Every structure is written in structure tokens, then in C-alpha cells.
Amino acid sequence: MDYADEKLNRRKFLLTTTTIVGGAGVVATAVPFLSSMAPSEAAKAAGAPVEVDLTGVEPGKISTVEWRGKPVWILHRTDAMLAALGKHDALLADPASKIQQQPPYATNPARAIRPPFFVAIGICTHLGCVPVFRPEPGAPDLGADWPGGFYCPCHGSKFDLAGRVFKNVPAPRNLEVPAYTYLSDNRLLIGADKKAG
Ligand code: FES
Structure with missing residues (x-):
């Protein structure tokens, strides 16, 4: 088995077991899967965009949908969460998102088209x-300078x-933001850019 195969197998394994691993010493916040207005399972597996209704994602909450076999998070950030984003750049490895881990329209401080809604692929870049999801600032197990994340x-x-990575951790890059667009105020399409014109 070469390195690529090994990495793929490990990723599949970890995707199915992280809940168990994460139970050790950490109180994980439950991340419900949204029932998206999805295309068929076959179409999803082939990479079709996935449509999401945002009305059920309350401020401060995160939901997950599956796209191309990966978990995609939709976090509804509160005003306090957004205000905190600008206060810890010195702790981050790539605060300005210079490494292209996001589409151009998400290369901004909030890494989002609309700041309240953060959309990212929920897979560690290590x-x-x-x-x-650990939103509580100053959580005892994560340190007094933990801003939530x-x-x-x-x-x-x-x-x-x-989704910006901290300095001095194994992950080399910020979390990836997938292509996405808004079909209306409350309807998001993950896996597709806005059509020109
Ligand atoms: S896989 Fe996340 S820190 Fe190693």
C-alpha cells in the first residue's frame, strides 16, 4: 500500500471513528446533520452540488451536510463570534488566508460570502x-487564550x-472552504460557484 492509499484509508477510518476518539477528555458539541434538499444519493456521490435550507441553523449553532462524501459545516456565527475573529491574529499561522484554501469570494477576514454563515469542509488539514466544534472562549482544556473554534x-x-489554523500545531493550513453560492437569503448551494451573468 503506498502512502496515498494509506492516507485515504486512514481518512475513511477517522471519519467514522472520530466521535469515539473525541470522547477522551473532551465534551464534544453535537453537530446535527441537516436534512438538505439534496439530489439523489447517486448524484451526491458523483459530486453534485447540495442545496441547504438555512432556516434551521440558529445563531451560535453548527450543522453538517455531506458533499462528495465529506462533512461540510454550516456555522451560524453570532455578532460576538464575528467580533472576536479580529482579536487573535497573532496566534494564527495564516490569518489573512494567503494560502488558497478558499474561493476568491471567501478570501476575506470572515472567510465567507456573508459573514454570519461560515461554510467549511470539516476535515483537519493534518x-x-x-x-x-468548541465555541466556548477560554475553555479550561484549551487555554485562557482560546477564542472559540x-x-x-x-x-x-x-x-x-x-477555520484559520493556529501556530505550532500539526495542521499546516486553514480549513478548506468549498465553492458555494446563495440561491436566496435562506438557500445555500454547496459545491457550485455563482453562475456568471
Ligand atoms: S488529523 Fe487533526 S491534528 Fe492530526
């Missing part, structure tokens, strides 16, 4: 575990509420 239980990588 070895593919699924990080845990996502914690990867596999090897301790940390990301803020815009």
Missing part, C-alpha cells in the same frame, strides 16, 4: 480527522471560528 482530537490542531 491527516484528515474531523475536528470538534474547532479542536482536532487526533493530534491537537486548533482552528478559529473562521
